[in-house]
Amino acid sequence: MTTVSAERLAKVFVEVADSLVDEFDLIEFLQMLADRVAGLADDATVGILLADPKRQLHFMAASDETTKFLELFQLREQDGPCVDAFHGGKPVINTDLTATAATARWPQFAPHAVTAGFRSVHAFPLRLRQEIIGVMGLFGNTVGDLGDSDVQIVQALADVAAISVLQERTIQRAEILTEQLQGALNSRIVIEQAKGAIAQTHGISVDAAFQMIRGYARRTNRRLGDVAQTVVTDLASLPELAAPGSR
Amino acid sequence: MDHEANGARPGRGAVSRLQVLCADATRKLSAAGVGVSVMAADGVHGMAAASDPATERIEELQFTFGEGPCVDAFASRRPVLITDLDHEAMLRWPAYTPAVHEAGIRAVFAFPLQVGAARLGVLDVFRTHAGPLSRDELGQAITISERAVTTLLDGQDQAHGERDIDDAIDQGAPLWQAQGMVMVMLGVTLAEALVRLRAHAYTTDRHLSEVAADIVAGRLHLKRDHS
Incomplete structure (x- = not known):
């Protein structure tokens, strides 16, 4: 990953602040954050995972x-920098x-990621007070060290993702976190079910179905x-x- | 398609299995009692099972008053965890709160029984002392809720027995996509689609994840019932 552009970073914070003002959809927010953090560097992609109270990680968004x-x-192999950052509670910076x-540290993940075209991965825990509630992975297709200041910036953005889970930011109850997380995990299931329903209705792929649902949501501002x-x-x-054929 | 819960109409076998599950949960969670309510999509109360008769009466209270953590958990599709039935709870549920308080209950934890948009009911944990569930207890309560969901989905067909068609790990997107596809394929509610998918896995002696993968890939087509 090359150095974070200050101009792009400022835009990310403006958009984040905008999103957090009103009631918002957590999954859409995490998707936006993944896209924007990926956009900070030229060759980066981003994935975000959240943990349930059983400390199991679930996929939430990716660029x-x-x-x-x-x-x-x-998640399946329980092997890789994101899993390590979650359990260790500290960023995992890999060059x-x-x-x-x-390869020695992640015997399954490292060769798999290289085959998929990646050369570097950095993982940042999503921290909320004493809790680690998830992890953000930053993937690059070139070898890239991450400077100290960039580590701090991306960690700050990971912490923003963690805070966003608490939609009601002034509320002190720890229970809110569980309530929100379980709600968000279930929302992801609903989206997958809807993808299947639309794919079957129109005889299209689930990815095309998702584009259709997302396009409709944007057009109708829902x-x-x-x-x-x-x-x-x-x-x-x-x-x-x-209606079939309505695309 | 607005009666989401039609797919899960538990028979007597399911009720007794739910009672065992509630009694088990009561011990594991240091609770005074645990109850399960089955609800239709519009929030109309169908059936309750509980760890004991006293808890069953407490479980019924929210339907008497039409308010409470269980009602809210169902409507909001997320847990409602009330560590202390205090002044704040009084404001939120003015009729329900004094009634459960009278029964000696000081904390209520309500977990929706659902798989995405397929909503089946709610599991309630009642305690006589105020205070949160520990993280370990929260995890257990969620695991128990998931077991209650499979009991409700499989409960109407005793022939399934106890064979495990679920994988230990999170089955993720393909299973949920297959649920939506089967709903459209069969022209049934989402909850019914879940039941039919599971029934297919049982009768063909396969794992749910394999059946789901075949459906998403277009290799398997479930047929409509013409009965």
């Missing part, structure tokens, strides 16, 4: 599909995935989670999505 699969791979040190919920409970009320 692209390859990164999503790399995150899912780490070269092809180096022996990386939240992605709300549209997905309606798709699987009352599809007929969304004629634009329900």
